Amino acid sequence: MALSYGTLDFIEGAVISAVILLNIVLGFVQDFRAEKTMKSLLSLAAPSSHVLRNGKIESIKAENLVVGDIVKLTTGIIVPADLRLVESANLEVDEALLTGESVPAAKDATTILSGEDIPIGDRVNMVYSATTVTRGRASGIVAATGMQTEVGKIAAHLKDSGDTTTGSNWFTSFFKKVGRGFKSVLGLVGTPMQVKLSKFAILLFGLAVLLAIIVFSANEWRLHNEVVLYGICVAVAVIPESLIAVMTITIAVGVKAMALGNVVIRRMAALEAIGGVTNICSDKTGTLTQGKMVAHKVWIPHVGMLSVQGATHILDPADGQLAMDDEPFDRLDLASQPKCQAFKPLLDAVALCNFAQVFRAKNTIDEKVSTPGDWTAIGDPTEIALQVLAMRFSRGKETLLNQGHLSAVVEHQFDSSLKRMSMAYKHETKGEVIVFAKGASEAILPILNISDKERNEIEPVLEKLASEGLRVLCIATKSVSEKQEHALSDRAFMESGLKLEGLVGLYDPPRTETLDAVKKCHGAGIMVHMLTGDHLSTATAIAQKVGILDISTQTSQSVMRAQDFDALTDEQIDSLPNLPVVLARCSPSTKVRMVDALKRRGAFSVMTGDGVNDAPALKRADVGIAMGINGTDVAKDAADMVLTDDNFASIVRAVEEGRRLFDNIQKFLMHLLISNISQVILLLIALAFKDNTGNSVFPLSPLEILWVNMVTSSFLALGLGMEEAQADIMVRPPRDLRVGVFTWELICDKMLYGTFAGVLCLVSFIVVVFGAGNGNLGEDCNEAFNETCNVVFRARATVFAVLSFLLLVTAWEVKHFSRSLFNLDPVRFPGRLSIFKALTYNRFLLWAVVAGFVITFPVIYIPVINTVVFKHQGIGWEWGVVFGSLVCYIALVEAWKSIKRRFGIWSGKGQTFSIDPRGSTTV
Numbered sequence: 036m037a038l039s040y041g042t043l044d045f046i047e048g049a050v051i052s053a054v055i056l057l058n059i060v061l062g063f064v065q066d067f068r069a070e071k072t073m074k075s076l077l078s079l080a081a082p083s084s085h086v087l088r089n090g091k092i093e094s095i096k097a098e099n100l101v102v103g104d105i106v107k108l109t110t111g112i113i114v115p116a117d118l119r120l121v122e123s124a125n126l127e128v129d130e131a132l133l134t135g136e137s138v139p140a141a142k143d144a145t146t147i148l149s150g151e152d153i154p155i156g157d158r159v160n161m162v163y164s165a166t167t168v169t170r171g172r173a174s175g176i177v178a179a180t181g182m183q184t185e186v187g188k189i190a191a192h193l194k195d196s197g198d199t200t201t202g203s204n205w206f207t208s209f210f211k212k213v214g215r216g217f218k219s220v221l222g223l224v225g226t227p228m229q230v231k232l233s234k235f236a237i238l239l240f241g242l243a244v245l246l247a248i249i250v251f252s253a254n255e256w257r258l259h260n261e262v263v264l265y266g267i268c269v270a271v272a273v274i275p276e277s278l279i280a281v282m283t284i285t286i287a288v289g290v291k292a293m294a295l296g297n298v299v300i301r302r303m304a305a306l307e308a309i310g311g312v313t314n315i316c317s318d319k320t321g322t323l324t325q326g327k328m329v330a331h332k333v334w335i336p337h338v339g340m341l342s343v344q345g346a347t348h349i350l351d352p353a354d355g356q357l358a359m360d361d362e363p364f365d366r367l368d369l370a371s372q373p374k375c376q377a378f379k380p381l382l383d384a385v386a387l388c389n390f391a392q393v394f395r396a397k398n399t400i401d402e403k404v405s406t407p408g409d410w411t412a413i414g415d416p417t418e419i420a421l422q423v424l425a426m427r428f429s430r431g432k433e434t435l436l437n438q439g440h441l442s443a444v445v446e447h448q449f450d451s452s453l454k455r456m457s458m459a460y461k462h463e464t465k466g467e468v469i470v471f472a473k474g475a476s477e478a479i480l481p482i483l484n485i486s487d488k489e490r491n492e493i494e495p496v497l498e499k500l501a502s503e504g505l506r507v508l509c510i511a512t513k514s515v516s517e518k519q520e521h522a523l524s525d526r527a528f529m530e531s532g533l534k535l536e537g538l539v540g541l542y543d544p545p546r547t548e549t550l551d552a553v554k555k556c557h558g559a560g561i562m563v564h565m566l567t568g569d570h571l572s573t574a575t576a577i578a579q580k581v582g583i584l585d586i587s588t589q590t591s592q593s594v595m596r597a598q599d600f601d602a603l604t605d606e607q608i609d610s611l612p613n614l615p616v617v618l619a620r621c622s623p624s625t626k627v628r629m630v631d632a633l634k635r636r637g638a639f640s641v642m643t644g645d646g647v648n649d650a651p652a653l654k655r656a657d658v659g660i661a662m663g664i665n666g667t668d669v670a671k672d673a674a675d676m677v678l679t680d681d682n683f684a685s686i687v688r689a690v691e692e693g694r695r696l697f698d699n700i701q702k703f704l705m706h707l708l709i710s711n712i713s714q715v716i717l718l719l720i721a722l723a724f725k726d727n728t729g730n731s732v733f734p735l736s737p738l739e740i741l742w743v744n745m746v747t748s749s750f751l752a753l754g755l756g757m758e759e760a761q762a763d764i765m766v767r768p769p770r771d772l773r774v775g776v777f778t779w780e781l782i783c784d785k786m787l788y789g790t791f792a793g794v795l796c797l798v799s800f801i802v803v804v805f806g807a808g809n810g811n812l813g814e815d816c817n818e819a820f821n822e823t824c825n826v827v828f829r830a831r832a833t834v835f836a837v838l839s840f841l842l843l844v845t846a847w848e849v850k851h852f853s854r855s856l857f858n859l860d861p862v863r864f865p866g867r868l869s870i871f872k873a874l875t876y877n878r879f880l881l882w883a884v885v886a887g888f889v890i891t892f893p894v895i896y897i898p899v900i901n902t903v904v905f906k907h908q909g910i911g912w913e914w915g916v917v918f919g920s921l922v923c924y925i926a927l928v929e930a931w932k933s934i935k936r937r938f939g940i941w942s943g944k945g946q947t948f949s950i951d952p953r954g955s956t957t958v
């Protein structure tokens with residue numbers, strides 16, 4: 036430091052510089068590592084595509100595609116490269132990115148284009164990287180990847196033109212760059228909380244300057260080295276140096292923990308929001324349930340009910356027993372039993388109006404002998420279940436198509452707003468075209484050609500199956516003459532005048548974790564809503580099974596058909612006492628209305644989604660969560676988080692993790708602020724202690740101040756950022772996201788504890804100087820040691836030890852804002868010695884405290900270092916003062932915490948639970 040001179044001052048200056056440098060370097064290294072982790076985690080969420088390689092479909096990341104790969108496209112996929120289509124069905128692609136055209140463009144593999152300068156928008160047999168498939172399916176050969184693609188060229192172009200800006204342009208862009216750099220140095224970029232904390236840090240910086248001015252004024256602006264140094268150190272005490280670094284590290288650790296819990300964060304702001312959500316709106320299929328459907332019941336009009344029991348290997352067509360109207364039934368009998376001929380049309384329909392593939396993968400360990408491997412399936416769970424059903428009677432799609440007389444001619448894809456699909460097959464020999472359709476009852480019944488009487492027969496069966504929690508699909512067919520084939524491309528024509536072949540009831544068991552996860556949400560003050568495409572009765576049955584609906588408290592408004600919900604005006608929705616818990620037959624637009632309704636009620640919501648049409652709802656929700664397995668790229672792109680296991684329980688774990696993260700940020704913030712306030716109180720009041728020459732005698736030397744702030748405090752803060760979740764983390768209501776980190780509790784507590792600590796330091800100084808030392812403040816004791824400084828140097832060491840130790844116990848006290856340090860976590864650590872287990876659980880914090888404690892002694896006792904660098908000296912009886920202060924401080928903090936618990940103030944609410952020998956807690 037330029038301010039120090041002479042050998043002794045040189046040592047002091049060197050140590051100060053080293054401490055500051057170490058802090059900066061550590062901060063940078065950690066920050067850098069955190070950024071890197073974050074980047075690698077983000078890349079986890081990048082979409083991968085299905086590619087045909089070596090005769091197998093493989094999942095490959097876009098950057099690993101090579102020219103010549105064959106890529107499969109389905110609705111919702113973001114095209115990973117420029118592709119020449121090989122095969123396509125009803126393909127439509129949104130190319131707005133390239134062409135500016137807002138209406139999706141129809142594509143067709145069979146079109147051959149001639150001519151050279153065809154604009155991109157007209158190249159109908161090509162699809163381009165970064166555009167999205169809005170409808171249909173296709174496969175195509177990779178023609179260009181990366182920067183060679185059309186978007187890549189645009190990107191390259193933009194980059195070039197950015198570099199060649201000239202004149203005034205260069206000038207403004209330079210300033211913009213500097214501005215951005217400045218902002219990021221100040222931490223004004225990032226999540227709302229990061230920005231808030233950075234602004235707060237800047238505020239403290241202002242305060243630090245002010246305090247430095249106060250210090251100089253108190254010394255009447257006689258600015259010799261020591262005063263300037265002291266002023267700077269007071270400022271250092273106030274500036275929370277480690278705040279931003281600790282914040283970044285804590286967030287990175289949190290992001291990593293979430294990724295391990297199957298939640299990948301795509302937008303950092305969601306990380307803060309997830310801990311404060313009040314409502315979770317979840318899909319049913321695959322999220323609350325396993326998404327592994329089995330066809331449980333098949334009903335054929337005038338024939339009867341076929342049921343499948345005990346199928347455990349749901350993909351194996353030979354597993355489980357069949358019964359016809361409760362009579363055991365042998366699958367091989369289908370041909371011989373005349374009654375069962377009636378099943379054929381239904382089975383053919385479910386097999387052929389279906390894109391799922393169910394097959395037995397071959398174990399090819401040895402090339403010559405390949406044994407049949409496990410059953411596997413690709414496709415939509417509903418369709419897989421139906422395919423397996425057909426295969427039980429050896430009438431799977433593959434078998435039927437191999438017979439050679441059927442070929443697909445027209446298909447109208449499943450659409451979650453229409454809730455049905457249809458496919459037409461031409462029969463080569465009979466000269467007719469057969470239409471197969473399947474879908475939800477509401478979607479199929481209106482397009483049937485049946486009498487009201489027949490309709491009335493179907494309804495009760497439908498209702499019965501649905502109330503058993505089964506997803507009921509109606510299967511219908513019709514045949515038209517070959518001449519009408521072309522007319523089938525009109526969806527309305529194809530899907531009309533159908534004959535009902537039967538109903539299939541599919542069962543999708545709830546995930547085993549769901550019930551507990553839902554209970555946990557309810558305990559944590561979070562409402563769970565089920566938004567499903569399924570029938571009202573099906574949805575109700577499942578909702579009751581997983582605990583979302585409680586039969587005893589259920590009202591007529593808890594369960595609603597989306598249709599009825601959509602019919603309400605916003606005012607009517609707002610006047611409902613509660614929003615529905617189950618919304619059945621939900622379409623993507625209903626999700627948006629639900630999110631908006633929740634917003635108007637001041638709620639913070641999670642919305643899950645998987646389809647292309649879910650994107651608006653995912654964007655609107657406070658936290659949009661997309662399914663990683665069954666979700667489309669479009670949904671993932673719109674979402675804030677992606678669930679890699681599609682599991683509802685993972686959302687709940689993410690909430691827990693979010694709450695923990697928020698708690699920990701509050702904890703280290705609390706610690707940093709207590710440390711700041713105590714030092715400000717101590718250092719400012721102590722300016723009043725003047726020696727014989729009229730100079731203020733510093734109760735802490737500059738290096739002591741630096742040491743406490745940069746060595747002791749930083750590690751404690753980092754340790755607090757790594758705290759485990761508090762015992763009650765999921766048994767308290769969500770915090771208010773509008774308030775953010777600076778709650779009244781935080782502000783009040785830090786003031787109080789900071790004052791306790793500051794006053795105790797001051798009292799210790801006074802006791803040593805004026806109690807035992809007769810108020811002898813010596814001469815020039817800020818500069819260096821001389822005989823008159825004996826008392827002051829002992830007092831400083833005492834204050835240093837008191838401050839250090841108080842900060843160490845504060846780190847433990849702020850583990851919980853209202854629970855006693857001696858009874859922190861009776862759930863995880865029951866028993867009398869719970870304090871030791873609770874304190875040793877967080878290893879990093881434990882070692883930070885132990886190291887902080889141990890290092891105090893060499894700092895005080897090592898000769899020369901103590902008197903020359905730290906400007907204090909070894910103490911004896913003063914340890915009694917240190918110990919007394921410590922006991923006093925703990926007593927004061929504990930007293931305040933017990934007041935909070937007794938009167939239910941802030942986090943003290945409901946914290947009266949005590950140790951229960953059975954390990955359970957009453958809250």
Ligand SMILES: Nc1ncnc2c1ncn2[C@@H]1O[C@H](COP(=O)(O)OP(=O)(O)OP(=O)(O)O)[C@@H](O)[C@H]1O
Pocket residue numbers: 318319320321415417418449451452454455456473474475476506507508566567568569570
């Ligand atoms: N492949 C399909 N073919 C025909 N109909 C289908 C198909 N898949 C689903 N359905 C029908 O459409 C309804 C709604 O399905 P949708 O896919 O919108 O819901 P989901 O997303 O599977 O369910 P959830 O919303 O509970 O997650 C289903 O209840 C079913 O009746």
Ligand code: NA
Pocket residue numbers: 271272273274275276711744
């Ligand atoms: Na500080």
